[in-house]
Amino acid sequence: MAICGGRAIGLSSRLVGTRFFSTEIFVSRLSFYTTEEELKNIFSPFGAIEEARIVRDNQTGRPKGFGFVKYKSEMEAQKAVKAMDGRIIRGRLIFAEIAKEHRTG
Numbered sequence: 001m002a003i004c005g006g007r008a009i010g011l012s013s014r015l016v017g018t019r020f021f022s023t024e025i026f027v028s029r030l031s032f033y034t035t036e037e038e039l040k041n042i043f044s045p046f047g048a049i050e051e052a053r054i055v056r057d058n059q060t061g062r063p064k065g066f067g068f069v070k071y072k073s074e075m076e077a078q079k080a081v082k083a084m085d086g087r088i089i090r091g092r093l094i095f096a097e098i099a100k101e102h103r104t105g
Contacts, residue, residue: 022099027066085097
């Protein structure tokens with residue numbers, strides 16, 4: 001904690017502006033029969049979707065059971081996470097969360 005202008009400033013105050021915001025959500029525990037079109041349709045009530053993709057195994061081409069949905073705005077992504085996290089889709093309990101930043105190298 002630091003003192004600035006007679007006020008105590010906590011750690012959270014110093015980190016303002018460094019929080020990562022994303023318009024992409026990570027969706028896990030999807031049925032292996034879920035298609036990208038179906039994923040897009042399920043998440044479209046929460047906003048304009050730029051992309052919906054299912055991650056597939058490189059060798060077999062089969063779905064891995066998770067995917068990503070990218071919205072045009074952060075607010076739409078947050079609304080979708082709040083509404084869809086913990087829902088049952090195609091008989092499976094799915095989880096939705098804001099996607100973590102992917103760093104390479």
